Amino acid sequence: MNAQHLQPTGSAYFIAKETERPENHTLSVLVDNEPGVLARVIGLFSGRGYNIESLTVSETEHEKHLSRITIVTRGTPHVLEQIKHQLERIVPVHRVVDLTVRSHEFGQERPLERELALVKVAGTGEARVEALRLADAFRASVIDANTEHFIFEITGKGSKLDQFIAIMKPLGLVEICRTGVAAMNRGPQGM
């Protein structure tokens, strides 16, 4: 989403090539749920040339007016550190946690990440039967259907959704809607 493939530099004076390798990280950002807060976060990413691979946002604590934004971004460790600090400068931002870094601290490879997709597949005959069989194998559930189509609801890691969608393509895939990644760290501690 909105991915920009700019040099992750920050300054025109970085003539030297970045020697660090870019990595995907998942950030959790706790913000005051007020008008414009999402625009501030997104504007920061576009204005400074950072990547957004996925973004989800919803109010999580209604009484405190707090929303939690989950951003999957890509950059070198140096740039990721900058992104975290730049996010922390935004006045309504309470906390920024790099879930990927945190999971490494816990000795885990990555945080828990889940995504939901609605997948509409139209068809008849053998393709239709095959779609239903595969959906069952992927533990996707049918949430709408008539004799000519199914809408599957599937939850899982992004890679699982990618795979499911790829398989549905020859079986009459009509449209897809994905939520983007929701994530948190394993274990009893909060963010």
Add this chain to the structure above:
Amino acid sequence: MSNGQSERREMTGAEMVVQALKDNGVKHVFGYPGGAVLPIYDEIFQQDDVEHILVRHEQGAGHAAEGYARSTGKAGVMLVTSGPGATNAVTPLQDALMDSIPLVCLTGQVPTSLIGSDAFQECDTVGITRPCTKHNWLVKDVNELAATIHEAFHVATTGRPGPVVVDIPKDVQFAKGFYVPPQIAPRTSYQPKVQGDLEKIKAAVDLMATAKKPIIYSGGGVINSGPEASHLLRELVDLTGFPITSTLMGLGAYPASGKNWVGMLGMHGTYEANMAMHDCDVMICIGARFDDRITGRLNAFSPNSKKIHIDIDPSSINKNVHTEVPIIGDVGRVLEDMVRLWRATAKADKKALYPWWEQIAKWRGRDSLAYKMNHEVIMPQYAIQRLYELTKDKDTYITTEVGQHQMWAAQHYHFEKPNRWMTSGGLGTMGYGLPAALGVQIAHPDALVIDIAGDASVQMTMQEMSAAVQYKAPIKIFILNNQYMGMVRQWQQLLHGNRLSHSYTEAMPDFVKLAEAYGGHGIRCEKPDELDDAIKEMISVRKPVLFDCRVANLANCFPMIPSGKAHNEMLLPDEATDEAVANAIDAKGRELV
């Protein structure tokens, strides 16, 4: 957010704005009226506590408020209408953001019922100003107006200072609601860290005590932190015996007459400052941000040093340059701890620094600010030197525009105190200096306020001469007139085979007549031997003055670190032949600004 019923008074939104300004200690507001702020202007009309300064363009209001803020340490306040009023404020907002100036901008907005309808003089002010403010607010409920304005002042002036916008729809200005006075109840998400980590400060002091070739590199953060920070900086320099350089924004924090001063660093800094940065073993960066004008080519920046970085903004740490000892906190607080720890633990072995000072003396011997004196035409450097000599013993404040004259002013005017030097460093806004001088003069009515200007820059906000005349603000606009956009021309010579595309101003106004047309005083000077008398005349006139100082047209600003080069690859004035200038920047550096 309520503070007891007794203090809650009912009033209109417009009344609240004026009351909130008073309660936040505001004495002056720079602004320009229009349809969407008329209720606020009506309230201003009916009171005397807050004085409104009418500018001629909203950009002028912003820069005047910046000059006011920079010279007083208080927030500058501007008031403009919706639509074009707000969009004209964008340049000073971004300017204040980049130079960390506390600026509170109040904008009128079309009534809430019309927002989103493309109404007359409507624009998405909070949308447009979101990336050029520290924070902004659209107030849709009159009962939130007072608290929002108080919060705006709090955000603008605390932490790393910056500009804020409060956008107030016209119906909210008319609506009645309850006023709440300012209170210290900052939102939980905004808690700037001011106290530095003592362990880190201790590590810094230990590192400094082992330094053989140290340098202190200070910046605008020292000035922003307040006079006490400048005082502590001087104390630290005296205690340690370290040499000190400063960015453009930090000039005056350490006095230019101080014995450890090696001059400004960076693209047009002194040879000794830049060489000391390059060769040092320990660098102490205090309230500066390793900007590209300072570092030159990053992978050749001070390659053998360990770096200590004191900054209130965590995002400044490790942004451009890796730091071994980062200290997050207010410069003043951190310096207090640092000075105390140095006194308690470190033995200042100033003898160990002798070889380093000898080396610095050798670099200084290159006399990198030298220029060829000319007895027929005024050299721009000479003009600044004479201006300095004739004004240094007065209560003088200097502002500048942007370009060659700005760099010559930084090199040849010497600052002894903080808050005396107002310049657009980060954004490089031509047209900053004249309105900024107006703002400074309003804050310091009896001071000598001089805008060292260029002939091109000054024409961008010339109309504020009219405001200066109206408020009897006797600002002095000292124009180094070389008929060119001098820095543009210099870069065309450096980069583009001296093809001077549109950098020459063919139709220059008669600045003397222009001054008189505005009701000010005009002076022209063309000969070096007439300069002193002309400057004395300028000082003595109690009116706004346009001083048309005709200087050598093709002088270049040296020394210079050409784009893409390192600190030790400076172009020095005695080596800057036409050929050296033409070949100073290679193909890679050409892309840079």
